Amino acid sequence: MQTVTLAGQEVPAIGMGSWHLGVGRRSGQEEIAALQAGLDAGLKLIDTAEMYGDGTSETLIGQAIRRRRDAVFLVSKVYPFHAGGKALEQACNASLARLGVEYLDLYLLHWPGSVPLEETLAGFERLQSAGKIRAWGISNFDTDEMETVLALKGGEQCATNQVLYHPASRGIEYDLLPACRRHHMPVMAYAPLGSGNRLLKHPLLTEIGDACGVSAATVALAWAIRRQGEVIAIPESGDVKHTLANAAACRLTLDEQMLAQIDRAFPAPARKMPLDIL
Template sequence: MTNIDEHTMASLQRENANRMVALPDGSMMPQVGQGTWYLGEDPAKRQEEIEALRLGVQLGMTLIDTAEMYGDGKSEHLVGEAIKGIRDQVYLVSKVYPHRASRNEILAACAESLRRLDTDHLDLYLLHWRGNVPLSQTIAGMEQLKAEGKIGRWGVSNFDIHDMQDLLSMENGNQCQANQVLYHLGSRGIEYDLLKWQREHNIPIMAYSPLAQGGRLREQLLESEEVQSIAKKHGVEAIQIILAWCIIHPDVAAIPRSSNPDHTYLNAQASKIRLDEEDLKLLDGRFPAPTFKTALDIL
């Protein structure tokens, strides 16, 4: 893995630590974090994955996002191991399965997550997506967890605008602190309505798959002439431009996932990149936001 000198380490740590997103409850959440989907599933990769997560925290990407779903708890186990001794530096986020998000079952689900993560509280607990359990029950369970100090606050994930409207119409629905949704340069549907609506309600977006995960779309993004020329101009990698674009708005957090410390280092540097108006115009021209309503992209 690349050797990072102390000065670079401190400067990246400062840059990322200064980037915070204000939440409706008045608290602050790190803007640049780390995802963990698929981490913890391959024993041969375990040490490298732990190294990557710990390096990310050292470089100021202190939010770690996981879920009971990921590897059926294996990801939470890995995160628990990775944050041993540094729990107080980490902003810990996990998610409950929709079918476990009923008034009482959510209490058990959270207790199991806490046990796997080897901690006594989560900073943020999210409903992974909307299922059949009435939202009023999930809200009541979340509020109880908050009152008991098991979670600092709660939010949702994969909620489109109509789901958010339903949520906020309910008792304590306005306690929702964030909505984690798919958002990257190649998937800008939320800019049409959800992003604006959430801004009006001061509820930030947490962008998942900010690097467009694998596959063709990502190749299209990375290999596009526009992204390539902007990367060249800033002297950085194309993938760093994709991430820098995602965190350009101070109310949008992003959780890139990497199991490779070299990639984690590259991701941590993205917050130093200052895309200018010319860059953004080029990117808008090639990857425009839709001008009509599209269904929320979901992975």
């Protein structure tokens, strides 16, 4: 099984996203069943944010993980405009209350903002000392911005950078992924299914999936996590079958020929690309 060591814990290289969970797209029961099916299948990491559904995603996850907190690696994110002083502590407390837990395994700054990074890091350290978060990281930071964080006092404690990554958006392979490799920091890949749009209909992913007896989604995820220990992908699904197909990517190895075919269909970047964001 592909795994990643994240903030000192070994977790499967597939996690579960939640941007559109708890917002009424499906019944809460269906979405809770999907998250629980993922945990039953061995997945561990659940990613959320105070932003998602204005907190309703965190509330739904709280219901899904009640009585099984220890089996979960829980990640939430703070808005940049809450990322300092009292506002940071309040935002974290509110996330903990909605999730019904005493601590987060990882707390991310959702995107770069105007609060000085030194202030955010100091706040994260206070939350760690108070036992409210185990580790902290960043999201949507391009390479130069990430290097700025890592160079700050205490910046080497940054556990991950959560960024967009899927076969049709490979810009991070040019410089961000190599930089993370140098810093021994795994990347967390969001929207790894291209948000479920055209990518999953791509004939090559379908063809490789057919050859492996899996869906195009499983192929896209196995591709994202193909290098052991470097990337953890966090697909979102409110559907049990889809969640199980996503979990199966941890055990699918694409052979050299398949990887070369994917490279031809979705070429790797030959120059610096601005960070893709959603």
